Amino acid sequence: MSNLLLSPGFDLTLRPMRYPQFYEMYRDAIRNTWTVEEVDFSLDVNDLRDKLGPAERHLVERLVAFFATGDSIVSNNLVLNLYQHINAPEARMYLSRQLYEEALHVQFYLTLLDTYLPDPAERAKAFDAIENIPSIRAKAEFCFRWIDSMQEIQRIETREQRRQFLLNLICFAGCIEGLFFFAAFAYVYYLRSRGLLNGLASGTNWVFRDESGHMTFAFEVIKTAREEEPDLFDADLRAQVIDMFEQAVECETLFAQDVLSGGVVGLSPRDMRQYLEYCADQRLAQLGMPKHFGSSNPFGFMDLQDVQEVTNFFERRVSAYQVGVQGEVAFDAAF
Template sequence: MALAETPFLEEELALSPAPQPVSAAAPAKGRILDPGFKLTLRPMRYPQFYDMYRDAIKNTWTVDEIDFSDDLVDLERTLLPAEKHLVSRLVAFFATGDSIVANNLVLNLYGHINSPEARMYLSRQLYEEALHVQFYLTLLDNYIPDLAEREAAFAAIDNIPSIRQKAEFCFRWMNSMDDIEECDTPQQRRRFLLNLICFATCIEGLFFFAAFAYVYFLRSKGLLNGLAAGTNWVFRDESCHMNFALEVVNTVRSEEPELFDAELSEQVTTMIREAVDCEYQFAEDLLGQGVPGMSVGDTRRYLEFVADQRLTQLGLPKQFGSKNPFSFMELQDVQELTNFFERTVASYQVGVEGDVAFDEDF
């Protein structure tokens, strides 16, 4: 998993503690979590993050491109009561999920990743998280015309136990960074890594991947094409976000391998196991009324399959050994998504005309 180290091109600029001109004489500390502050992109120490930023710019889409009109017909005339319950729970999760991600991005991650190249990507990611929030807001406004029901959906973190449990999981693993101003010690940097790994593998890489599976299941039945269209773009964004975070983890691993000890590995494995259990309880809620074609047991196996992929990406042993039970997810196989962008840049950027096919190999 370890990345090839990128050699430092020149000594890094450092801010003097006294009100003096910036000095170029201070040696680079050699870690991306350096509590110092680098102001310029030259010399570029981490070009891989700048490349990710440039790729992300090509991912631009807007909520206005999504047509929900057919979805409203499906909701009113086609969906079974159990499917409507699934959709209701799903959009309630969407209403708060990306806000949790965005808040953590600003409050806990940005301040500790001082590479200007990486901060450029994080700035772009924050825009994309806001775009996702807009998408879900528009989704709820279209799907739930009743104001009281819509208000309840936005308060799902308080009134739907399965969603509240997911939020509590997020806060428990990520809020340990709240009292850390600078990652000066190995213990503090490990806490940062736990936050980042939870953010990448459990929230974006498991909770949202599971949510997308429900959407693609409905799409496989010809339902809710507007939701599927927006999810297609969000899915790609979230995959890039996850890959960026894992690249940060691997960069830290190459620079400070001593941080990745047996205790951290055990904590990460425990975290991901807890995430699977947490998401499984959400699945029991979504599918509890009996959705034809999608069983709770198969969903559990899918969650375990995805979790094993995340562990592998972190260089840790698989815990479950489950196979992907969902044939409708074959084109969105989580193993393939790690490299999807290199194959599809031309089909996913500003200025592209025509329809986006849902059966692309990405």
């Protein structure tokens, strides 16, 4: 067990490097560096005041309330449940970079809330969303149900503990980052397709690239662990993964019903559920599993936004061009 990715302990040897793919992911992430100060929210304030109706405003308020806590849950899981168990220094280099990116996302959403919700009482309510908004509390409870089992484990010693680790990582990357956040991105890009909240969409472009990289890394960890210990990914674990994704889709559908309860033209809970099922099938494919839901992408505006963003992004910043050419992120695969 001493040379496996999920062996207990902290291997410190970078040469010879056992998993160079993780080091390359770290280097790609460095090329994707951005700062919150680059995001211009000034026009968003006008949109919020003059262009959004009650239904759209409710959508935005629910969205920023989710953002206020979502990345903190992710950061805590990285520190408490993942870093200590992935036994390769090059992989831990990537996780260190990911933790920085999650802190950057927390800063982005903090700035977003301060800008969008000038009333301190409204801001406080948003940051306490897990306690006072049932649809967000349900998502948090789903996260904790699947990821908290690792918190009591200091060293992965048994096959069952390694299976628990894989389930944590699949929930983390596939459901939280790959479903909950991708649903949030869809709301943002829908608003941008109507010419609204371009500052939010601009910052989301950066967050999207980060999250796509996080998923690529996590799925590579899972793939590597499966190759080293094929018996871990047995029929029971596959059934648990399907159950997890079904629960995640249900959770996010409830959130969609809340977010869209005012009646947002061009978006419906039914379409959002179809999009979630489509995303879930993409994640299952990344895990080497057959598609479960069989749904297609109902949101044509996502493809339009992809093309628009790539054009604007390449014109705006050279470093983005590097990532676009060399990185692992592919828009058509993500959506």
